[in-house]
Amino acid sequence: MDMIRRTVLKGAGATGMLAGLLAAGVLKPTLAYAEDWNKAAFEAKDINEALKSLGAASAADHKDLVIKAPEIAENGSVVPVDVSSNIPNTTSIAILILKNPFPLSSQFEFSNGAMTDVSIRVKVADTSVIRAIAKADGKFYSTQKEVKVTVGGCGG
Amino acid sequence: MSMNRREFLQILAAASAAGFALDSRSVLAAQGGERLYDVPHFGNVHFLHFTDCHAQLLPIWFREPNVNIGIGSALGKTPHLVGEKLLKTYGIKPGGREAHAFTYLDFAQAAKTYGQVGGFAHLATLVKQLRASRPSALLLDGGDTWQGSGTALWTQGQDMVDACKLLGVDMMAPHWEFTLGHERVKQIVEKDFAGKIEFLAQNVKTTDFGDPVFKPYALREMNGVKVAVVGQAFPYTPIANPRWMVPDWTFGIQDEEMQKVVNEARAAGAQVVVVLSHNGMDVDLKIAARVTGIDAIFGGHTHDGVPQPVKVQNQGGVTLVTNAGSNGKFLGVLDFDVKGGKVSDFRYKLLPVFSNLLPADAEMAALIDKIRAPYLGKLEEKLAVSEGLLYRRGNFNGSWDQLIVDALMEVKGADLAFSPGFRWGTTILPGQTITFEHVMDQTAITYPASTLTEMSGEQIKMILEDVCDNLFNPDPYYQQGGDMVRVGGLAYACDPNAKIGKRIQDMRLHGKPLEAGKKYKVAGWAPVAEGATGEPIWEVVSTWLRNKKTITPRKLNTPKLIGIAGNPGIA
Numbered sequence: 189m190d191m192i193r194r195t196v197l198k199g200a201g202a203t204g205m206l207a208g209l210l211a212a213g214v215l216k217p218t219l220a221y222a223e224d225w226n227k228a229a230f231e232a233k234d235i236n237e238a239l240k241s242l243g244a245a246s247a248a249d250h251k252d253l254v255i256k257a258p259e260i261a262e263n264g265s266v267v268p269v270d271v272s273s274n275i276p277n278t279t280s281i282a283i284l285i286l287k288n289p290f291p292l293s294s295q296f297e298f299s300n301g302a303m304t305d306v307s308i309r310v311k312v313a314d315t316s317v318i319r320a321i322a323k324a325d326g327k328f329y330s331t332q333k334e335v336k337v338t339v340g341g342c343g344g
Numbered sequence: 345m346s347m348n349r350r351e352f353l354q355i356l357a358a359a360s361a362a363g364f365a366l367d368s369r370s371v372l373a374a375q376g377g378e379r380l381y382d383v384p385h386f387g388n389v390h391f392l393h394f395t396d397c398h399a400q401l402l403p404i405w406f407r408e409p410n411v412n413i414g415i416g417s418a419l420g421k422t423p424h425l426v427g428e429k430l431l432k433t434y435g436i437k438p439g440g441r442e443a444h445a446f447t448y449l450d451f452a453q454a455a456k457t458y459g460q461v462g463g464f465a466h467l468a469t470l471v472k473q474l475r476a477s478r479p480s481a482l483l484l485d486g487g488d489t490w491q492g493s494g495t496a497l498w499t500q501g502q503d504m505v506d507a508c509k510l511l512g513v514d515m516m517a518p519h520w521e522f523t524l525g526h527e528r529v530k531q532i533v534e535k536d537f538a539g540k541i542e543f544l545a546q547n548v549k550t551t552d553f554g555d556p557v558f559k560p561y562a563l564r565e566m567n568g569v570k571v572a573v574v575g576q577a578f579p580y581t582p583i584a585n586p587r588w589m590v591p592d593w594t595f596g597i598q599d600e601e602m603q604k605v606v607n608e609a610r611a612a613g614a615q616v617v618v619v620l621s622h623n624g625m626d627v628d629l630k631i632a633a634r635v636t637g638i639d640a641i642f643g644g645h646t647h648d649g650v651p652q653p654v655k656v657q658n659q660g661g662v663t664l665v666t667n668a669g670s671n672g673k674f675l676g677v678l679d680f681d682v683k684g685g686k687v688s689d690f691r692y693k694l695l696p697v698f699s700n701l702l703p704a705d706a707e708m709a710a711l712i713d714k715i716r717a718p719y720l721g722k723l724e725e726k727l728a729v730s731e732g733l734l735y736r737r738g739n740f741n742g743s744w745d746q747l748i749v750d751a752l753m754e755v756k757g758a759d760l761a762f763s764p765g766f767r768w769g770t771t772i773l774p775g776q777t778i779t780f781e782h783v784m785d786q787t788a789i790t791y792p793a794s795t796l797t798e799m800s801g802e803q804i805k806m807i808l809e810d811v812c813d814n815l816f817n818p819d820p821y822y823q824q825g826g827d828m829v830r831v832g833g834l835a836y837a838c839d840p841n842a843k844i845g846k847r848i849q850d851m852r853l854h855g856k857p858l859e860a861g862k863k864y865k866v867a868g869w870a871p872v873a874e875g876a877t878g879e880p881i882w883e884v885v886s887t888w889l890r891n892k893k894t895i896t897p898r899k900l901n902t903p904k905l906i907g908i909a910g911n912p913g914i915a
Contacts, residue, residue: 258596259821262582268594315844336822339810340583341764341872 229292238292244321250329253322257335264337267312271320272305280323287316386691387681388567389616390481395644396670398492398768399504401712403460403699405771406671407735410448413913415840416818423625423648424913434651445696446649452733452773462672462697464507465704480566482514486644487622491520492768494784500524503715505536515542517620519578523790526590544575546605547598560605569682572609576621580824586791588874599631606637615685624825625667636660639687643667645825647767653692723781727889730778732897736769740828744786746898749832751888756796758867760834765827783882793878794869801858813844839906
């Protein structure tokens, strides 16, 4: 790969990471998203509580909401998860790791026709279902995929 | 005195072994051995395929498993059939040469009758023979080629690279190759292989931006037909093997990407698209049902010698799924008849490579001699004589692994020992002398440290559950294709149909239940973490063998199995 593109992208990657940290609540969110910060949802310790706080307790499965994630994580500390929604008028995507101490990992808001496709790297503490929630026209939709975290070795 | 044909042949074999000048080829031809390699020419597109040879340049013995359990939707289906069940499914006559090749049945006796299998000089003769009637055939190597022997380890795979070039391999897909480290892999692909062998892997990308690391597929024209071969590396390389050896690359099954690559190849004019895969057969069967536009998957990794392809129906048509065994024992031949731009019919044969039916190719034999010469003294060192049969394959244990865990426990003073569920490693017949080369056949890896660790009963259970799920998760995409970790000293029960956390039961050490909170001394080898140290496992095992001199038949420690009565994957 050509080095200029790599250098430029590294810069962009850093910015992207910042956004990720903001969304994940690592950086003080009040600076950026004071209005949208759903404190209760991010601090929820189980999935039902988190979904309730998002208003998504009765989200319905939708085939146009797609999670891409490895079946078995290469490194549980940085699992790449990509969620895209082809549901018309999607305005937000939330990603939850069911077994993590705080299941809600991130929430993204889209406006002005932004592409509804997000990629994050997230810590998955233990083998867990990952659930994505999309909001479109005021309704909530859901899809999920299991990511296995294993001790490794002993194969082949 | 009366004797049946089997007994007569055994006497002949014994006479031959004792140095009588019997022409074994004429004896074997009497059983139709030579007709084995008459594969009538068919169609206009031809592939030859071998896989998982694990660097075995010379003829060897290799016993197929008697335990290869399928659960869930894999219950009773290929490749989870062993022994007589396998013979019956594929209409193979019991007691004959092919029955010996495809099953464990009567292994030690039949091995003496039919002789050794594999060896690159013999494989080279077979490849030349088949290429005589199919000059355009592509020779595909499914990988696990640069690892598995002393010479492959000591030359960093160079012996196999040179042998594959001489054999005329056209394309390969990787797995254990990566345990030579990413820099060495790049070096071979960019220098040795340039313009000669395509190294294909659509599912290896850079971890940072997801750029492809290798060519995903290659196009060739054969008798006027455009043919594409897509490569698929073992998806779980950085998990089953050390992550630090390929730090910048990410793997995975990536079936959506596979669909894109297949579509791209079709758009580029390919009338035949095949995948050279190191997924393992259960994963290949699933991917074949999900991805359309693949005519055949040439599979490996799980070391299943499958006589005929499985026809998998998907939305686009039918995909053939094969698996071609291991250790140089088999060569697959697939002929396609392509008419009107698409495959209209096929013929497939998985040929066992019987070394004494195929004369050694002189040029390859010379190369092998040259490769071995600097190491010959070391390789041929006699360590001990084995009274019993030593083999590795099987879901839960093999007598070779039992020997390794026995040696580990004794040398390290451990309560119990673990040995990885590898599927490679050759077989020793009763009465055979074990050489240092044989020990390397079981242990030659680039992370060979032996270890002694304190673990709580809870940790031990967690490890067993974890590895067991890699084997028996009902969804093949969550399996890793190895066997269960071999366990020495610890008795347990296993319920393959249960969920993770519930499969491993009744763990006992010397009859006493294992205590969750108590610490135990656990010996092992092949740690995947970076920086692990410890005497290489081949030193531990060799020293132990030298001291024992005679190795009594091993008592296999295998779990009590729950809920699998009648499973055709166990005999």
